[in-house]
Structure formats: structure tokens, C-alpha cells
Amino acid sequence: MNLAVQLGPLRLQNPVTVASGTFGYGVEYARLLDLNQLGAVTVKGICLKPVRGNPTPRTAEVASGLLNAIGLQGPGVDGFLRQYWPFLRQLRVPTIINIWGTTIEEYAEVARRFDEVEGVGALELNVSCPNIKEGGAQFGTDCRLLGRVVAACRRVTRLPLITKLSPNVTSIVPYARVAAEEGSDALSIMNSYPALAIDIETRRPRLGNGVGGLTGPCIKPIAVKLVYDAACTVRIPIIGMGGIQNAADAIEFLLAGATAVAVGTANFYAPRTALEVLEGLQAYMHRHGVADVRDLIGRVEMPGKFENGSALGEGSVRGASGLGPSADTRGGNLLGSSMPSGATSG
Amino acid sequence: MxxxxxxxxxxxxxxxxxxxxxxxxxxxxxxxxxxxxxxxxxxxxxxxxxxxxxxxxxxxxxxxxxxxxxxxxxxxxxxxxxxxxxxxxxxxxxxxxxGHGFSLPCAGGGMPILVAGGYGVAALYLLAERSPVRGILFQGGRRKEDILCEPDFRALGWEVRVATEDGSWGTRGLVTDLLREELRSGGRGAKLYACGPTGMLRAVAQLAEEYGLPAELSLDERMCCGMGVCLTCVVPVRTDTGWEYQRACTEGPVFDARQLLWEVPS
Incomplete structure (x- = not known):
């Protein structure tokens, strides 16, 4: 049974990772599960300098979901490299480092800093965090800016680049397209959805920041649709995420066109979810006689044609042709001998 | 790590x-x-x-x-x-x-004083049981029904003094009023350990400072993951260079009272 997938030049031993911001820096969860069983570890967003984050309360539980406005609290590049990288780099699975900035130059500078670090699996560009005043979502909801951020990072690093898209757009299609055109190796879909919860007794927002981002099971169908839309448009692989609680949720994303999946909010209440997804995925493949997980990618059978006119089978065609290990020659050529050790292990 | x-x-x-x-x-x-x-x-x-x-x-x-x-x-x-x-x-x-809990009092050290508000008393029982030195528990609540476990602490050999806001059990008033009386009268207390509502904890921190006593306070913060990842339960804590948010689930829930800022500095 093959579980390995390619995210551009980055090979994952299986398609299950975790969503940035829900897994700390990996080390916290190492007490409960073997991180080397994951496809990759994805860490919380890092920018140049340490960030204090938003005032409390920072999260609010809502029906089948979680609203958050943490404000990207973090140690900055130097703090991350000092405190967390020594642990992460000795893992046998790749680390995907989520990065962000408040200007295009800052994004590029963070990308450049990590390009100098040996062993990084990939960089995930966070252009879609709704909870910081500058940067974040503004880059993810302006196609022109998005293109410039991706291009600026592409210029300074040979690491695989994953662009994490915002759901807060009329159509994700142009964003997926521009991210691919400017050199993204893969897409992450989706970030949290902007949302508001109000305490009716105090008439104040339930978050210190006012508004926040909605995650958890309640956003899953939205995320599956966005993955499907993007998969019909671009040929680069997609990491699907949004409300995954179990293998069935994850398989929906794969069928919609995702090459890999990330477990997010569930890590907060069921820390073993990612490994349970992996076990459940294997059981599903066994039950359905699927020998290669890549044969699930994009295999939803949609009635009629897509809104953008693509043929019904395109998702499947893409799944079969665009994702094999040899499909992305650019990544292979570029990385050559500098391929991070974590990225090639299986 | x-x-x-x-x-x-x-x-x-x-x-x-x-x-x-x-x-x-x-x-x-x-x-x-x-x-x-x-x-x-x-x-x-x-x-x-x-x-x-x-x-x-x-x-x-x-x-x-x-x-x-x-x-x-x-x-x-x-x-x-x-x-x-x-x-x-x-x-x-x-x-x-x-989480990071209470430090145990030293054998032969000064007398510990525990301060509990409502069901905050639950967080103090193991400390009372495992402490090599017995001391006094000051316990408060709105009314008699909020005074839990009182006999349990007495059974461990602790003295218990109770205050209720409506006077339905023990002294009428706040538990921190009782504590103030004890400290003012030059009691033997060497260190304070407290768990309860934030208002009570702040009052305990203030008394600790006033009387030059160390205090360990257990905060009751809203949490999400509980294991240091989501950064929901952060509280502002004094550092050498200013202040930073620390996690009640990991660096806490028990903090040294002198570290706590209570409000985010403007």
C-alpha cells in the first residue's frame, strides 16, 4: 500500500500533517505521539521578531467550532531557531515552517533566513491570518499583493513554497492560479474564516480582539469546496484542511482534490487525531481495494460540469498525472544536493 | 525541552x-x-x-x-x-x-497559610495532605454552601478559618479580611498559597506584598488545549526586561504572586 505523496519537490511518507498554529512547535505533542509517524510537522507562524499576540480572551468555543484571535504570538526567527529547531531538525519527517510578515520585504527576509537553515522541509506562506492588524489576510485577499509576496519569497529561497490561502474571497480560483504562477510548489487550503461571537449579557465580543477566525468541524464543508475549486484550476498539489476530526473527513478532502491533509483544531481536544486519521485512511484503502493513496486524489464524481467549465474528470486526470514522484522536475532540479535530509526520508 | x-x-x-x-x-x-x-x-x-x-x-x-x-x-x-x-x-x-503546581513547604520551615475561595479549595487539598508542615486554611465563599471540604482539611490536622459573605457560616465578610487580621496580629505564617476567584487572588497578592510574604497563586484561566500549544490561557508576567505573556496551562496555573501583573501594561 503506498501512502507517500509529493508536495512539489517535498516527499511525504504519508499525506497527513497538522495545521499551523494547532501543534505548537511539535515538541509539545512529542509527549503524546510519535511525530515520526506523521507526513510532516507544521509549526506555528514565525515572523522576524518575537510577537506578543492579542489581548485575552483569545478563543471562544462556538457550536461545532472554535473562534480564535491569538495574534500570532511567537518567538521570532531567532527565538525559534534557538528554542525549537534543535528538536525539530532531528525528526525523520520534514518540518513545514509557516512564515509571515507585515510587508513583502519582511516575508522575503524570513524566507531568506530559513533558506540558510539546513534541514527545513518547506516554507508555508501565511497570507491569510485574519487576526493581525497589518499583513496576514490583506495579502491573501488581494490577488496582486499575493502574487508579489509569493514571487518575493520565491526569489530568495529554493525551499519548497506552500501558499496558505484565505477562504475570505469570492472565488479562490484567481488566488490559487496566481500563487501557482508566481512559483508556489503547493497550496494550503484553507485558513480560518473571519467570524464574530458576542456575549449578549455584556454586549461585547467574546474575543479580546473583537473579531477572530473560525475553525473546527463547522467549516469543513466550506474547506472541501474550496479545495475542489482550486484543484480544478491549478496543477500544483494542495494540502486540504478545515475541521478534520477523523479519517472520513480527511478522505473527503483527498477526493475533492487534496494531495495531503492537515489536522487542525482537533489537536486541541484530541491530540492523537492525526495518527488516527492515518490509521483510518489505511483501513479505508484496504476496504476499497485502493493500493495507492494517490488514486484517491480528486476522484470525487461530480454531476455535470464545473462552474468554470472544466471537464468532470479533470480532478482525476490531475490526480493521476500531476502527482507522481517525477512530475515536478523543477523541484527536483532546484533542490539537487541541498535536499533537506528530512524531506527525503520515508 | x-x-x-x-x-x-x-x-x-x-x-x-x-x-x-x-x-x-x-x-x-x-x-x-x-x-x-x-x-x-x-x-x-x-x-x-x-x-x-x-x-x-x-x-x-x-x-x-x-x-x-x-x-x-x-x-x-x-x-x-x-x-x-x-x-x-x-x-x-x-x-x-x-501544569506547574505548588512547591511543597519545607520540613522544619515556616508555617504555610492556604487561602481558598469557593471550589478553589480543591486545588489546595493535595498540598495540605503532602505538606510536611501543617498550618492554617482560610476558606471563603458567598454562603455556607460554598464552603467545601472543611472537615477534610481538619482531618489532616490543619486549622480552618471560614468567612462567608452572608455570614451563614464562619465569620461574616471576605476571606481576605480574615487573612488580613491574622497577618496584622503578627501570625506565624511564612508563605501563602491561594486558589480562588481573581479578585480574591489579587487581594492575597496585595497582602503578601504588604506583609513581605512570598505567595503562590493558582489562576483559573480560560483554556483550550491545556498543553501549551494554542496560547489561549496567557497572562501578563513580569520579566527582567519588561513583561511577557505566559501560559497558565504550562508555566502556571501556579505563579509566584510577585510575577503577576494582573493587567496588560498600556
């Missing part, structure tokens, strides 16, 4: 019964967690029958007996309401032990 051990296990409910008023006692068989619990630590429970309460709920460990641990909880929302309906024999997912 790897912090203290913790376990995620399915814990069987042994006892789940109302104590007094809205307070309930829950005893769980949690063989992976119970033996590891230190005073002031907590467990994070996932209450399965409540489908739209996604998150776990944090509870201070009250007692430990062999493979079992107990918590005292108050029904305050949908999660705890669902928990109160669960019969013995059912299971909850339990993660723990979590």
Missing part, C-alpha cells in the same frame, strides 16, 4: 455525585495519570456526550487515591452540565497531569 510526562487516557467514572448546591464530586480511575499528579496540577477532560462542546475542560485535581483521582466541579455551562449527567461506568478522555 521535553517537559514533565503526561498521559491521554480513557478514564472510567467511579463516582459522580452532587455534593452541595451546584458542586459535584467526580472520581475517575486514571491509572496513567493519578500516580503522577503533584499538588496544584490539573486534568483536562473531554466530555463526550456533549457534541457541540468540542473542547476539553480543565479541572484541578482534588484528591489522589491509588489509581483514582477526584475533582470538584461546579455546573457553570453546557460542558459541566453534561458531565453532571454522566453515570459511573462511563468514560471520559482525560489528559494530564498538566
Amino acid at each position: 521535553l517537559a514533565q510526562p503526561m498521559k491521554d487516557e480513557s478514564a472510567e467514572i467511579i463516582v459522580n455525585r452532587p455534593e452541595v448546591g451546584l458542586y459535584h464530586l467526580l472520581m475517575l480511575r486514571a491509572p496513567g495519570i493519578a500516580p503522577l499528579v503533584a499538588p496544584g496540577q490539573f486534568v483536562h477532560l473531554r466530555i463526550w456526550p456533549c457534541a457541540d462542546a468540542l473542547l476539553r475542560r480543565p479541572f484541578s485535581v482534588y484528591r489522589v487515591e491509588g489509581d483514582c483521582l477526584s475533582i470538584l466541579y461546579k455546573v457553570v455551562g453546557k460542558g459541566t452540565a453534561a458531565l453532571a449527567r454522566m453515570p459511573p461506568g462511563e468514560h471520559v478522555a482525560a489528559l494530564g497531569p498538566l
Whole structure:
């Protein structure tokens, strides 16, 4: 049974990772599960300098979901490299480092800093965090800016680049397209959805920041649709995420066109979810006689044609042709001998 | 880097019964967690029958007996309401032990003073039990029904002084008024340990400063993951260079009173 997938030049031993911001820096969860069983570890967003984050309360539980406005609290590049990288780099699975900035130059500078670090699996560009005043979502909801951020990072690093898209757009299609055109190796879909919860007794927002981002099971169908839309448009692989609680949720994303999946909010209440997804995925493949997980990618059978006119089978065609290990020659050529050790292990 | 051990296990409910008023006692068989619990630590429970309460709920460990641990909880929302309906024999997912707890008083050291507000007293029981030195528990609540476990502490050899706001048990007034009297009269107390509502904790911190006593305070913050990842439960803490947010679930819930800022500096 093959579980390995390619995210551009980055090979994952299986398609299950975790969503940035829900897994700390990996080390916290190492007490409960073997991180080397994951496809990759994805860490919380890092920018140049340490960030204090938003005032409390920072999260609010809502029906089948979680609203958050943490404000990207973090140690900055130097703090991350000092405190967390020594642990992460000795893992046998790749680390995907989520990065962000408040200007295009800052994004590029963070990308450049990590390009100098040996062993990084990939960089995930966070252009879609709704909870910081500058940067974040503004880059993810302006196609022109998005293109410039991706291009600026592409210029300074040979690491695989994953662009994490915002759901807060009329159509994700142009964003997926521009991210691919400017050199993204893969897409992450989706970030949290902007949302508001109000305490009716105090008439104040339930978050210190006012508004926040909605995650958890309640956003899953939205995320599956966005993955499907993007998969019909671009040929680069997609990491699907949004409300995954179990293998069935994850398989929906794969069928919609995702090459890999990330477990997010569930890590907060069921820390073993990612490994349970992996076990459940294997059981599903066994039950359905699927020998290669890549044969699930994009295999939803949609009635009629897509809104953008693509043929019904395109998702499947893409799944079969665009994702094999040899499909992305650019990544292979570029990385050559500098391929991070974590990225090639299986 | 790897912090203290913790376990995620399915814990069987042994006892789940109302104590007094809205307070309930829950005893769980949690063989992976119970033996590891230190005073002031907590467990994070996932209450399965409540489908739209996604998150776990944090509870201070009250007692430990062999493979079992107990918590005292108050029904305050949908999660705890669902928990109160669960019969013995059912299971909850339990993660723990979590957090940085109280430091144990030294044998031969000064007398410890415990200060509890409402069911905050639960977080102090293990400390009282395992402390090599006995001392005084100051216990407060709105009314008599909020004074829990008083006989348990007496049975351990602790003196207990009670204040209720309505005067229905012990002295009428705030528990911190009782504490102030004790400190003013030059009592033998050497260190304060407190758990209760934020207002009470702030008053204890102020008294500690006034009388030059060290104090360890257990904060009751809103939590989400409980294991240091989500950064929900942060509180502003003084540092050498200014201040930073620290996690009540990891650096806390017990903090040195002198570290705590209470408000975010403007």
C-alpha cells in the first residue's frame, strides 16, 4: 500500500500533517505521539521578531467550532531557531515552517533566513491570518499583493513554497492560479474564516480582539469546496484542511482534490487525531481495494460540469498525472544536493 | 525541552455525585495519570456526550487515591452540565497531569497559610495532605454552601478559618479580611498559597506584598488545549526586561504572586 505523496519537490511518507498554529512547535505533542509517524510537522507562524499576540480572551468555543484571535504570538526567527529547531531538525519527517510578515520585504527576509537553515522541509506562506492588524489576510485577499509576496519569497529561497490561502474571497480560483504562477510548489487550503461571537449579557465580543477566525468541524464543508475549486484550476498539489476530526473527513478532502491533509483544531481536544486519521485512511484503502493513496486524489464524481467549465474528470486526470514522484522536475532540479535530509526520508 | 510526562487516557467514572448546591464530586480511575499528579496540577477532560462542546475542560485535581483521582466541579455551562449527567461506568478522555503546581513547604520551615475561595479549595487539598508542615486554611465563599471540604482539611490536622459573605457560616465578610487580621496580629505564617476567584487572588497578592510574604497563586484561566500549544490561557508576567505573556496551562496555573501583573501594561 503506498501512502507517500509529493508536495512539489517535498516527499511525504504519508499525506497527513497538522495545521499551523494547532501543534505548537511539535515538541509539545512529542509527549503524546510519535511525530515520526506523521507526513510532516507544521509549526506555528514565525515572523522576524518575537510577537506578543492579542489581548485575552483569545478563543471562544462556538457550536461545532472554535473562534480564535491569538495574534500570532511567537518567538521570532531567532527565538525559534534557538528554542525549537534543535528538536525539530532531528525528526525523520520534514518540518513545514509557516512564515509571515507585515510587508513583502519582511516575508522575503524570513524566507531568506530559513533558506540558510539546513534541514527545513518547506516554507508555508501565511497570507491569510485574519487576526493581525497589518499583513496576514490583506495579502491573501488581494490577488496582486499575493502574487508579489509569493514571487518575493520565491526569489530568495529554493525551499519548497506552500501558499496558505484565505477562504475570505469570492472565488479562490484567481488566488490559487496566481500563487501557482508566481512559483508556489503547493497550496494550503484553507485558513480560518473571519467570524464574530458576542456575549449578549455584556454586549461585547467574546474575543479580546473583537473579531477572530473560525475553525473546527463547522467549516469543513466550506474547506472541501474550496479545495475542489482550486484543484480544478491549478496543477500544483494542495494540502486540504478545515475541521478534520477523523479519517472520513480527511478522505473527503483527498477526493475533492487534496494531495495531503492537515489536522487542525482537533489537536486541541484530541491530540492523537492525526495518527488516527492515518490509521483510518489505511483501513479505508484496504476496504476499497485502493493500493495507492494517490488514486484517491480528486476522484470525487461530480454531476455535470464545473462552474468554470472544466471537464468532470479533470480532478482525476490531475490526480493521476500531476502527482507522481517525477512530475515536478523543477523541484527536483532546484533542490539537487541541498535536499533537506528530512524531506527525503520515508 | 521535553517537559514533565503526561498521559491521554480513557478514564472510567467511579463516582459522580452532587455534593452541595451546584458542586459535584467526580472520581475517575486514571491509572496513567493519578500516580503522577503533584499538588496544584490539573486534568483536562473531554466530555463526550456533549457534541457541540468540542473542547476539553480543565479541572484541578482534588484528591489522589491509588489509581483514582477526584475533582470538584461546579455546573457553570453546557460542558459541566453534561458531565453532571454522566453515570459511573462511563468514560471520559482525560489528559494530564498538566501544569506547574505548588512547591511543597519545607520540613522544619515556616508555617504555610492556604487561602481558598469557593471550589478553589480543591486545588489546595493535595498540598495540605503532602505538606510536611501543617498550618492554617482560610476558606471563603458567598454562603455556607460554598464552603467545601472543611472537615477534610481538619482531618489532616490543619486549622480552618471560614468567612462567608452572608455570614451563614464562619465569620461574616471576605476571606481576605480574615487573612488580613491574622497577618496584622503578627501570625506565624511564612508563605501563602491561594486558589480562588481573581479578585480574591489579587487581594492575597496585595497582602503578601504588604506583609513581605512570598505567595503562590493558582489562576483559573480560560483554556483550550491545556498543553501549551494554542496560547489561549496567557497572562501578563513580569520579566527582567519588561513583561511577557505566559501560559497558565504550562508555566502556571501556579505563579509566584510577585510575577503577576494582573493587567496588560498600556
